[in-house]
Amino acid sequence: MASPWVQELHIHHFTIPVTIDRMSSVMPSRPIPVKPGDTLYLSNLDDMIGARVFTPTVYFYQLHSTASSQKPVTKILQCALADVLVPYYPLSGRLRETKNGKLEVFFGPEQGALIVEARSDVALTELGDLTAPNPAWEPLIFKFPNEEQYKVLEMPLVIAQVTLFRCGGFSLGLRLCHCICDGMGAMQFLGAWAATARTGMPVIDPVPCWDREVFRPRDPPVVKFPHLEFMRIEEGSNLTMTLWQTKPVQKCYRIKREFQNRVKALAQPYDAAGCTTFDAMAAHIWRSWVKALDVRPLDYQLRLTFSVNARHKLRNPALKEGFYGNVVCVACTRSTVSELVHGELPETTLLVREARQSVSEEYLRSTVDYVEVDRPRQLEFGGKLTITQWTRFSIYKCADFGWGRPLYAGPIDLTPTPQVCVFLPEGEADCSDASMIVCICLPESAAQKFTQALLLHSDF
Template structure:
């Protein structure tokens, strides 16, 4: 029997006991080009309200690959981190606000990255299938006692927890401050740290480049687009209340390349320009999610936002080693009724147009909008945000000498239940399937699955009903 085109992934309900043995501050192993009291400029792309977060990721490694290690895991990682913090010295600083509320990196005494060593009496096999992110893995990521959500000021900008399991395997739980790097920048840093750990020698390719001043605002600022993505919209629907009060659960689905290809054909807009796989998937997920949540009233205006890497949109190319934020967040709007009762190709067209609207002018306008408005809170009204990780080399970048991880990616989306993440399938998969990870109330989960699998489509039932599970 052929493998299913779309498959729900289930994860274990776990309680992972973790004992912390030590916390260590890691500082650059050699002098860096700043002194105590110095500061570094952050662009408004680094300082968007959505970037004022830590991005948690986890990596699992098998004990079989540790047989020939010369040094303990913690020591290997710590020594390599101290080395790469020389060229990546901003990670050893802290964030502070200036008078107008803008962030900057500053350098003072007793700073540095933070490494934590922990032990669990569980074996890695007891965690179950590592194909999909599991909120139960949260103890494998270090948080300070009583740490406030979204706290980034005066925090280590890199926090790493090494957790040893009973079987000899281990996990590396990372928290990187999004203000310092976007997804591609994080992969660049992670790759340098991993290659340095693997070889025992400093491996920095490409040479990291700060250059955040390239994105200074105009004087005076010139906002040329409405930037609906940032606007405060009063929640006039049942969407946000349904999600946040119902304690949503995390759901994950494996989407095969065959389904993606088929969906792309089905979702192709009626005009000529072709849509991308992302356009089709984003439109389909958005419609499926809103239908499942039974959003009311029907004339309420919804928003779909997603991240677009704007590097290729710039007239003057950035240096290869630039690792700051070069991300725009275009926004698609639609009423509930237009989205639910309309045709998938029309929704796909809206997503495609928003994606293609990102230009250098749009990016510069974003910079100036943040300069003028300086949004201070995340806005959730009527919004779903889709983040695409499928193009990140997260598995390849995380080979520290113990092979590629069994799983690499996020853990828990439930603290931000209006975010959906598209993840690459694990290292063993070469079929270009993806994992869709999204949050839903229990009452809406079955309906979302029904919509996502397209069980309501007559053509779908005739052609693919045996390929859904």
Template sequence: MAPPWVQELHFPHLPSHYIDHMVPVMPSGPTPTAPGQSLYLSTSMMWLEPVFSLPQYIFMPQITGDRLKTLRDALASVLVPYYPLSGRLRETNNGKLEVFFGQDQGALMVEAHSEMSLSDLGDLKVPNPAWSPLIFRFPNEEPTNCGGFSLGLRICHCIVDGLGAMQFLSSWAATAKAGTLITNPKPCWDRDFFRPRDPPLVKFPHIEFMRIEDGSSLTMSLWQTKAVQKCYRISREFQAWLKTLAQPEDDMSNVTCSTFDAMAAHIWRSWVKALDVKPLNYELRLTFSVNARQKPKNPPLKEGFYGNVVCLACVKSTVRKLVYGRFPDTARLVREARLGISEEYLRSTVDYVEVDRPRRLEFGGKLTITQWTRFSIYDSADFGWGRPMYAGPIDLTPTPQVCVFSPEARLILVGQCLCVFACRNLLQKASRTFCLLQRPVNKVQLNEATTLL
């Protein structure tokens, strides 16, 4: 049985929902654009396909009054400074994306209801793939809203990143709460900041984008077995203990291992071990997103910029080193990749995308980790009715090689987080992971801690 600091969470099944109204919400005031005009969208995000969105759901307690009107009016106000979010993505003749403004577009608001209460949703502190029917999808979309009150938000990832989405959400919520437009900080579009250099100058190999023919058993193993989303509540104590184990014993650089480095290294090793990847000499990759907002120095990014400033860090290792190597060595690889994201790496990424035009991320032979723990989503989503009961992503199962570190709702204990996996049921092979952490520790503590994955 897993200890309290590593707790597996389970999910209930949900009934259907019914759509009542679909209303486009236009900016309530004048904007700098007119129908027929378009906005430049930075080249660096071309690899994020237009349909790759950031679905988030916010569940709130029972609310009185005309809540839809409050949300609609606040959204119309916020769309004045955030006017690009009322446009539409389209592809230009040269294959790039832009934001186009046509007649009466606006942001689509969908009102729906379901014959259920918030208590029917189960544990509202964790993401739940059973909530997927609550996501509105257009008729031509691939298959992948309730009592109390829930609010869903879908924004294309090539328009904003996670922090940009939080900035918009915070402004919308503050405007609804105050009854007047609030934008703090003032939103900044300025996508020209990330135009490619002329001529482009690619200084790094950018293996995060390269296609690798998966010669291992990983992909076949994943897709032959139906993906199961697993969610684990990971305590601050476990994270601190794992970080201690990951510290290098002979590193004279005085660069310490972060909690993320330790968690990412342990999950990657455990994932590969549990899936019994073969052959042992096959080289696998780990990719994870790094917030690069503070990297540009000359000039720096303007305050309020809400576009994508995400760089993908990439780590390579053979199966043998992951399974049988030292845990601090794997954590060091993660740390070096994280610290390797510089201003020049960011500029090189923009130029690489301009030259090679990758249109999607490659998932062959790798695991991808996304960190949401630093998003102020619970504070950002107070629309005047209190903090939400749950705010965050819903379902990762369509992409079984992604892991999300997500903050848990209603917790005062700083550092406690959720680890959400879309993968096979790793607990069935948990006994295989006992050898992953090899620094001498209390035997009982080791056996308990390594049942995490």
């Protein structure tokens, strides 16, 4: 790749040998304000079909020689987790379905988070480039034998695997249930856990707030918007077959700020309102992806969806500080294949901007009521690309458990859901001049065509 502003990151394919030594249940270190048999309400934003998953992330750390006199890594993390589970006690419970299929948190005999102690006879330097997610890291994140893909019921809501490497470094493989917290909420929990481990005493700031009842549906429900993001669409193009039947590969690109600015300048809609960097990059990636996949027929209508944090849009009432539940709406826009392939970038950017700006407090309330009336039972993939933005998460800063910022922090593998693209922050980049890591799934045969479209060769 010739561009100095865009660099493809080559993923090292190999097998990591991992031996699991011990599994321990971690209970809150002090009494919590619930007893066996108690339940907690989850909102419809927590219980949307897309939230019924575990979000897997991995964090790599290089231990310094001064750390040799400290307590074992796993013990430090385990003790801190037990302390943090006191204010974050819902994460020590389990999920179950009520009669109408809705989820709730309950507290019974099977409780607590799970910590798995593991080791590997490799060094961190053997894991390849610790800049971009790598599906080969999957053994560093614990899954139960024969675990179903979307199983969340009666599972620990926090599952952590600590893997010690031959060099003395280690990884923390973490699975948090998305029903309990969105990305911002996860950062809040992670930051509290890390600060508690770093200082050796509970550091809980802000104090976590459950308060999911603030998102109860209206009576009767009022659905004011069509909610295209949930629409059931039969796949009428070759897109899904192309992706799911050709074993797509994960491609990652480092996009420097200069290139992001270039795309933003080219993408400005034909009005005075402008656009954000996300609007421009999302539109550009969507167009490049469709071009690379050679989607047919040209008149087929595709969807782009992405999550919008609605916290700052809420006024009636405003959210309390420390709220860590799901406060995201799924924005959605549509365009035909022909418009994406043959149209102009500013036109697509306008669609993205309008979808993002359409998320209001009333849209969020309508989403809650829509899920109440018609609770979707399965994820819809027809003609869709979903972009997930992690660049606003302070994931590297939050994850300093006392051994410095992680060498890498983020997801590992997008290929199980190949219609997802992720925008990630780069760990060592200064926030004011940050590069972005873009990860997307493509058939190997389409990768070069995507790269050419990404580089804007036709626009220079």
